[in-house]
Amino acid sequence: MALKDITLGQYFPGHTVIHRLDPRTKLIFTVAYIVALFLARQVVSYAILLVLLGVLIAVSKVGLKSILRGMKPILIIVIITGVLNLFYTAGEGEPLVSFWVFNIYAEGIWAAIFMVLRIAMLITCTFLLTYTTSPIQLTDGLERLMNPLKAIKVPVHELSMMMSIALRFIPTLIEETDKIMSAQKARGADFDTGNLMQKAKALVPLLVPLFISAFRRADELAVAMECRCYHGGEGRTRLRQLKLKGMDVAALLFALAMCVGIGVLGHFGL
């Protein structure tokens, strides 16, 4: 079943070092990694970041298979980006291959490789974040990180609540979709064959019940929250207090070192 393969935003429970890090650390580390990724210019920098990512995946015990499965939906974007870079990067000297209006330069090949690597690594590291951090931890971390924005009247608590609800319901809705799909298939619905028009039409028996149930759930959730006297973030205390530990400080320092290091390497053209 194709739907079950969607792992986006899904949490893999575990007890590794990475699972135990403070969510804020992981968030900052992920951002730092993305920054480093964009600072990276040449082979050496990419190799360092790739090895680092490999180590993180190994330590987190998430498994390469799950990561690769998560990549499947964005494969097309990656390929298109790679192809565009391949054809549209002009270089000095003679093109390696030339046909009709297209010229492929050595620079183009490198640009394509780097761009594909960059997107793949970027997505893998964000996957790693959501795989090893439960949605609740993630939004807790985000809320704390964005806390200063409250001073300029950004509704930080509401935003993070919305996000945690959205994240919380992704697996539920996937499961629900799966169930409705099975129920309609049991009545002979066919979601796989036919042209684009027929396929779009075949989705009606799926989407109508799905929307109705999403609204029903939203309604029930709102009532449940009001029953527990939810009234927004003001004066709310937390069950789980976030505390930075030695491991977190080490990881944050490492993140800083990584950005600076890759920046310096980029400066020397490595």
Add this chain to the structure above:
Amino acid sequence: MEPIIQTEHLSHIYSAGTPFEHGALVDVDFTAYRGEYLGIIGHTGSGKSTLIQHLNGLLKPTSGRVLYEGQDIWESKERTRETRFHVGLVFQYPEYQLFEETIYKDIAFGPKNMGLDEKEIDRRVREAAQFVGLREELLDKSPFELSGGQKRRVAIAGVIAMEPSVLILDEPTAGLDPVGVEEILGNIRDYHQAKNATIIIVSHSMEEMARTVDRIVVVNDGRIPFSGAPREVFAHGDELEAMGLGVPAMTRVFHRLRAMGVDIDASVYTTEQARDAILARLGRGQTEKGAV
């Protein structure tokens, strides 16, 4: 009796290759016979829902085979789709699958997918509506205007309209009031008798099972530890208890009576049987006394 659906060494593993991997069914041999009223019982997560989704080809076995009338349902794509029309499956809380503008159209969804002509579809829709006790004038209404219990009947009619020779229902009475439960069970019995169809009901209510089915299949931990007539199955009281299933309240009372030293037939599970057993015991007591 002639088997209609069979599974041979059926195994199913969910999320193979991820940390969530777990076997839902392990080497299951299951048989349903033509025209029987069969109950599948098991607690939540025992694998009973996984089992029934294999019977109409919604799930593909990780290993093993599923046979409908002796033929492998995964032989070809057409055969799998065809099987879904012969083996109707009503999911748990089926009222959440309704989507059409009118009840009529919703019930007609299945028959339409079968490629039947207008006249035949019309006949089937009206007949199915009759089976579940929906009045004619309701057919042009939106299914979303109905009450929960009535929505469920529309959903069940949607499957009945395909006139399957095997009708599988997953917890068809969950969340209904006692009157609603009786009505739905009555509707299913009507269909069973009118079409001589095989009925497979999934439930975890022993009482309901005891009253309705000819044969019970117990599913636990992805296996079938035992099956048989209700009387035989309830004789395994302790094992059922260990699986978190328990036996009907009436059976429990009689087991206790026996444990307390009362010489009475303990294989009862309905009120009527209990009455007969008690009367038989009293009668015997009297003759014994008379003899003294």
